[in-house]
Amino acid sequence: MTITRSAGSWHDQAAKLSFEGRLFIDGDFRAAASGKMFESINPANGSVLAEVSRGDAADIDRAVASSLKTFKSGAWSRLAPRARMAIMLRFADLIEQHASDFALIDTLDMGKPITEMLTVDVPLAVNCFRFTAECIDKMQGTVGATSPDVLSYVLRQPLGVVGCIVPWNYPLLMTAWKIAPALAAGNCVVLKPAEQSRLSALLLASLFMQAGAPAGVLNVVNGFGAEAGRALALHRDVEKIAFTGSVEIGKLMMVYSGQSNLKKVSTECGGKSPHVIMADADNLETAAWWAAMGIFGNQGEVCCAGSRILVQTSILPDFLDAFSAVAKKDYIPGDPLETTTTVGPMVTVEQQQRVLNYIGIGKQGGADCILGGGVPEGLEAGAYVSPTIFTGVSNSMTIAREEIFGPVASIIPFDSYEDAVSIANDSNFGLAAGIWTSNLGTAHRFARDVEAGMVYINSYMNGDMQFPFGGWKESGNGRDKCMDALVSYTQTKSVWATIGN
Ligand code: ADP
Numbered sequence: 385m386t387i388t389r390s391a392g393s394w395h396d397q398a399a400k401l402s403f404e405g406r407l408f409i410d411g412d413f414r415a416a417a418s419g420k421m422f423e424s425i426n427p428a429n430g431s432v433l434a435e436v437s438r439g440d441a442a443d444i445d446r447a448v449a450s451s452l453k454t455f456k457s458g459a460w461s462r463l464a465p466r467a468r469m470a471i472m473l474r475f476a477d478l479i480e481q482h483a484s485d486f487a488l489i490d491t492l493d494m495g496k497p498i499t500e501m502l503t504v505d506v507p508l509a510v511n512c513f514r515f516t517a518e519c520i521d522k523m524q525g526t527v528g529a530t531s532p533d534v535l536s537y538v539l540r541q542p543l544g545v546v547g548c549i550v551p552w553n554y555p556l557l558m559t560a561w562k563i564a565p566a567l568a569a570g571n572c573v574v575l576k577p578a579e580q581s582r583l584s585a586l587l588l589a590s591l592f593m594q595a596g597a598p599a600g601v602l603n604v605v606n607g608f609g610a611e612a613g614r615a616l617a618l619h620r621d622v623e624k625i626a627f628t629g630s631v632e633i634g635k636l637m638m639v640y641s642g643q644s645n646l647k648k649v650s651t652e653c654g655g656k657s658p659h660v661i662m663a664d665a666d667n668l669e670t671a672a673w674w675a676a677m678g679i680f681g682n683q684g685e686v687c688c689a690g691s692r693i694l695v696q697t698s699i700l701p702d703f704l705d706a707f708s709a710v711a712k713k714d715y716i717p718g719d720p721l722e723t724t725t726t727v728g729p730m731v732t733v734e735q736q737q738r739v740l741n742y743i744g745i746g747k748q749g750g751a752d753c754i755l756g757g758g759v760p761e762g763l764e765a766g767a768y769v770s771p772t773i774f775t776g777v778s779n780s781m782t783i784a785r786e787e788i789f790g791p792v793a794s795i796i797p798f799d800s801y802e803d804a805v806s807i808a809n810d811s812n813f814g815l816a817a818g819i820w821t822s823n824l825g826t827a828h829r830f831a832r833d834v835e836a837g838m839v840y841i842n843s844y845m846n847g848d849m850q851f852p853f854g855g856w857k858e859s860g861n862g863r864d865k866c867m868d869a870l871v872s873y874t875q876t877k878s879v880w881a882t883i884g885n
Contacts, residue, residue: 388884393497394721398488405582407443407606408589411599415499416607417442424582426496426727427736428720434493439607441637442616444574447603451545451572454600458507459540459571461570465521467515472517472568475595479509482591486584490555491536494581495729495767496682497720504682509560510863515849516564519870521567524547535881540874542570543623543648547616549609549637552578552731553685553789559585561601561853562626569873574622575604576613579820580731582606591707597701609633614640617647623872624648628687630787631812631858650862650872652854654787655815656810659690659844660830662801663699665820667843672706675793678844679820680771682717684729685735686793688816688853690844692777692784694804697797704795708755708773715771715791717760729766730790736767739790743772746783751794752776768848779807787813801826809835814856819843 405421406413437443456462460468479486486509487501496505528536548562559575562689566573577585605612613633616627617640624647627637641647652661659678665671672723678690695703719855720728730736730789736759743757756770769790776796777784797802808817817836821827827841837855840846847853847865854863863869 394488394723396720397484398492401488401492403583404586404590405434405436405490405606406586407437407439407447408602408604409443409447411593411602413586413590417446419835422608424493426492427732429765430733431781434583436606438611439754440607440611441605443605443616444612447574447605448602448616448619451574454598455542455544455572457502457598459598460572460601463570467571468568469517469520469667471596472513472520474501475592475597476510476513476517478591478595479506479513479588482587485587486556489584489587490581491720491728493583494552494555494731495720496685497725497728499723499725500682504737505554505557509556511562511849512557512650513564515865516568516870519867520568520866523870523874528644533883535883537879538646539877539879540871541736541874541877543875544571545622546571546873547612547619547622547625548573548575548577549616549625549627550577551685552581553682554664555581556584556588559588561869562628565870566624566626566873567601569870571873572601573603574601574616576616577604577606578872579606579608580735605674617641617722618644620645622647624650626733626862628652630654634860637766638684651860652862652864653858653860654687655689655813655855655859656692656785656787656811657690657813657816657818657836658692658694658804658811658834660694660804660808660820661696661699661819662804662819662821662823662826663696664822664826665699666822668699668702669706669818672703672710674818674820674844675707676715677848678711679793680711680791681845683730683769683787684707684764685731686845688838688845690810690816690818691792692779692794692796693809694796694798694807696804697799700795700797704754704775707795707823708792711771711773716773717763717768727771729763729768731767733767735789739769739788739792741789742783742790743769743792746774746777746781746792746794749781749783750776751781751783756791778873779810785811801829805830805833809833809858812858815859816840816845816855
């Protein structure tokens with residue numbers, strides 16, 4: 385992929401982009417075996433951005449064969465840890481050097497504001513590759529406490545070919561969270577990007593080769609879930625599927641595993657996360673700012689979005705004033721290529737319609753829409769939805785139970801701490817949770833009581849690379865980031881050696 389840019393606005397730079405849309409298999413760009421293509425549509429204006437190869441089972445077969453051959457060759461899996469680390473670190477440097485290319489590609493391909501790409505997605509992805517690389521030679525096996533005539537030890541070895549199936553909301557970052565630990569642990573990867581965000585993974589694959597990785601270590605097959613994704617998850621030579629997406633498809637991954645080779649499956653399947661504002665919160669304006677970021681940031685297309693905002697009744701009017709004020713001031717939809725824009729379009733028109741449908745369900749269900757609730761004026765050509773606030777929501781309403789994946793906040797009142805915990809836990813999901821309180825005891829009781837994989841006290845959606853990311857209940861069973869993630873892409877081998885006295 386060659387990207388030539390010159391100084392100028394992001395629009396000028398976007399106009400000069402040329403895209404490589406073929407699959408990346410065995411070290412090179414290749415057309416799909418069927419020759420079929422599909423379109424990448426820019427959701428900000430509906431224009432066709434690029435034609436992309438539409439991979440299917442035949443291409444997955446080619447990619448898995450390439451990865452398996454490379455894995456067995458040992459060219460990657462048996463590299464000395466620090467040699468693998470050096471390539472991964474060079475890879476991270478190259479991604480950083482191409483920050484503006486990644487920013488432009490993902491912004492045009494799926495609509496998120498370019499500022500979000502430059503301040504969140506790209507730096508966090510680079511950080512993910514660096515952290516994971518640095519972990520490579522920190523992962524150790526163990527030696528058993530056996531009798532003196534025996535030496536028993538446990539090795540950690542890579543799994544083989546890992547299939548990564550990722551979503552469209554953070555195309556670069558979600559890909560990094562999956563492929564970085566899989567590659568660092570010595571596996572070869574076949575990546576299936578979401579069909580709504582196809583392009584940045586191709587640049588990633590070519591940069592990995594430039595960093596010195598052997599061909600076949602990272603293959604990228606774009607295509608539809610039911611074609612390419614299904615074929616990858618059913619493939620008998622794939623030893624693990626690392627998946628982020630919907631609950632429905634996450635469950636299918638486990639079915640596919642059972643129908644094929646009992647491959648390991650790790651899932652991250654979204655949430656309906658409670659963000660609790662207690663009356664004793666130190667500063668309501670600060671809480672409102674974080675609550676708004678938690679649901680309107682990245683257009684609400686965030687798996688750990690704080691979409692259920694639980695507010696203690698005594699402060700409800702004051703909180704609503706503060707929260708609406710931030711929403712109106714800081715979250716104004718606009719052109720994602722403008723650096724001042726904080727809310728871009730939804731990823732596709734289908735996603736826009738899905739979110740608008742939920743807004744309709746909220747209104748019909750009796751919730752009170754006090755902000756937004758439709759398509760912003762003047763932006764009808766794109767897939768936009770206005771940041772929307774519902775009050776008077778009860779936890780049994782559809783908009784409080786289902787993941788909307790858009791900028792729609794449901795405000796749910798509660799009376800006591802016990803009510804808050806009971807409402808928070810009354811959900812099939814359990815990804816994240818937040819609480820605002822000045823009472824240390826309340827804060828840590830909540831951390832203990834809430835059924836969620838991640839809890840934020842007096843902030844929201846924070847964390848770093850050593851903070852495991854993953855959920856409880858139907859939010860999935862996997863953990864991204866952290867040393868454990870790396871370990872989860874290995875398997876143990878127990879060795880029992882009788883060495884005599
Ligand atoms: P969303 O609803 O957010 O688009 P999905 O769960 O449908 O989330 O998609 C997440 C990822 O799973 C995407 O890469 C998609 O292509 C893939 N996918 C969708 N359906 C299947 C399937 N039947 N088998 C394998 N992968 C799938």
